[in-house]
Amino acid sequence: MSPVSRGFHRRRQDSAENAGRVPPGQYVTKDFPVLSAGPTPHTPLDGWNFSIGRPGRQKTWSWAEFRDLPSEDVTVDIHCVTKWTKLDTAWQGVSVDTLLDLAGHDAPFAMAHCDGGYTTNVPVEDLTDGKAWVAYAYDGQPLEPEHGGPARLLVPHLYFWKSAKWVRSLELMDTDDPGFWENYGYHIYGDPWREQRYAGD
Amino acid sequence: MAGTALRGRLTWQVAKVLAVAVETASVRTIMLDVPDWPGHQAGQHVDIRLTDEDGYVAERSYSIASAPGEPVALTVERLDDGEVSPYLTDELRAGDELELRGPIGGYFVWEPENGGPLLLLAGGSGIVPLRSILRHRERTGSAVPVRLLYSSRTLDDVIYRAELDKPAAGVEVFHTLTRHQPPGWSGYAGRVDAALLAEVVWPTSMTPLAYVCGPTNFVEAVSQTLVQAGYPPQRVKTERFGGTGGT
Numbered sequence: 001m002s003p004v005s006r007g008f009h010r011r012r013q014d015s016a017e018n019a020g021r022v023p024p025g026q027y028v029t030k031d032f033p034v035l036s037a038g039p040t041p042h043t044p045l046d047g048w049n050f051s052i053g054r055p056g057r058q059k060t061w062s063w064a065e066f067r068d069l070p071s072e073d074v075t076v077d078i079h080c081v082t083k084w085t086k087l088d089t090a091w092q093g094v095s096v097d098t099l100l101d102l103a104g105h106d107a108p109f110a111m112a113h114c115d116g117g118y119t120t121n122v123p124v125e126d127l128t129d130g131k132a133w134v135a136y137a138y139d140g141q142p143l144e145p146e147h148g149g150p151a152r153l154l155v156p157h158l159y160f161w162k163s164a165k166w167v168r169s170l171e172l173m174d175t176d177d178p179g180f181w182e183n184y185g186y187h188i189y190g191d192p193w194r195e196q197r198y199a200g201d
Numbered sequence: 202m203a204g205t206a207l208r209g210r211l212t213w214q215v216a217k218v219l220a221v222a223v224e225t226a227s228v229r230t231i232m233l234d235v236p237d238w239p240g241h242q243a244g245q246h247v248d249i250r251l252t253d254e255d256g257y258v259a260e261r262s263y264s265i266a267s268a269p270g271e272p273v274a275l276t277v278e279r280l281d282d283g284e285v286s287p288y289l290t291d292e293l294r295a296g297d298e299l300e301l302r303g304p305i306g307g308y309f310v311w312e313p314e315n316g317g318p319l320l321l322l323a324g325g326s327g328i329v330p331l332r333s334i335l336r337h338r339e340r341t342g343s344a345v346p347v348r349l350l351y352s353s354r355t356l357d358d359v360i361y362r363a364e365l366d367k368p369a370a371g372v373e374v375f376h377t378l379t380r381h382q383p384p385g386w387s388g389y390a391g392r393v394d395a396a397l398l399a400e401v402v403w404p405t406s407m408t409p410l411a412y413v414c415g416p417t418n419f420v421e422a423v424s425q426t427l428v429q430a431g432y433p434p435q436r437v438k439t440e441r442f443g444g445t446g447g448t
Binding site for chain 1: 210211213215248250251252253254255257258259260261262283284288292293297298299300305306307308309417420421424425427428434435437438439440441442
């Protein structure tokens with residue numbers, strides 16, 4: 001049981017329609033904060049491609065090929081481990097189901113690899129059945145570089161560090177190896193509803 | 202860079218406020234006694250948790266301002282529309298209890314063996330983790346050369362001003378004031394841009410290590426300019442404020 005903080009009073013009230021949409025320890029923001037460990041990469045589209053599969057057996061699409069894949073429009077809530085939650089964010093992208101259907105897969109885990117060297121691990125079952133996308137548009141506009149453009153992974157049911165910016169490949173793996181932040185003590189899975197911020201949560 | 206070893210569970214603990222120091226009109230440094238503090242690295246942060254009488258809980262992250270080995274100190278800027286920061290800057294006082302857990306983050310950190318020369322670039326309260334790095338360098342007797350460029354709105358907004366006016370040997374401090382410069386101001390004026398950076402940055406031939414911390418627009422502009430100036434992206438570590446600002 002946490003001690004009461006003398007003199008602290010709630011200032012934020014979640015509106016009725018937000019009830020049940022804000023995970024523990026989170027607060028709603030209307031901003032879209034930016035968090036990254038290094039400079040924002042600017043990869044030209046003619047040098048961009050996206051791959052999925054096991055090393056050496058990957059299916060790869062150029063930007064033009066990727067944009068020709070069937071896309072979906074999704075509106076989801078996103079939750080950053082730094083405590084902000086943003087409701088009703090609108091994205092366009094390719095479902096990971098679509099990518100895996102084309103590439104084939106038989107692996108239980110995936111590692112997202114990104115321009116700039118960032119990595120993050122996600123179980124494949126958290127990327128399938130309509131739970132994840134490779135998104136290239138936000139709010140009807142091409143995804144800005146600082147928010148992960150040309151394309152980022154979108155896995156909204158996990159903390160947003162799993163939604164890797166500047167994603168370039170999903171490596172399929174047999175083991176759940178930790179990615180970048182996971183190696184620095186962040187939770188290996190990252191469920192905001194169970195407040196899995198850090199290792200051991 | 203290899204990650205640090207996975208840690209055990211980060212448990213919440215109750216710290217006691219030893220003192221609250223005024224830094225600027227809107228910024229306070231909160232000195233804490235954390236009984237079971239495991240130690241931290243320069244550049245790391247903590248989560249703090251406030252609970253009201255109805256059981257409502259608010260959590261936020263704050264950078265650690267003190268060096269490893271010093272008592273934990275947090276420097277907090279009041280955001281007028283915030284829920285937690287006004288409490289920390291205006292209400293909290295010596296003797297109060299504060300729940301926290303940490304340290305958190307292992308990338309935006311510096312140890313003497315990481316070398317340099319160091320280029321520290323701060324916007325506003327982005328100075329906080331960089332001040333921890335400066336103090337750590339001094340306390341460990343490191344001779345790594347440092348240049349700090351610190352962007353503030355006005356002179357009155359400069360945090361740790363007295364401390365930065367007397368830098369340790371081998372540390373050069375440059376200020377720029379973006380909104381107002383007092384008469385006789387000898388520092389820089391205006392936002393950090395390529396021309397200003399060109400005057401203070403270490404040449405890339407020295408393989409410098411850069412740490413950039415501040416609001417999103419500051420970090421985006423500065424880190425991009427460094428990369429364009431030839432700094433390898435992996436030598437530019439960034440930390441952006443998460444809670445406010447960016448859109």
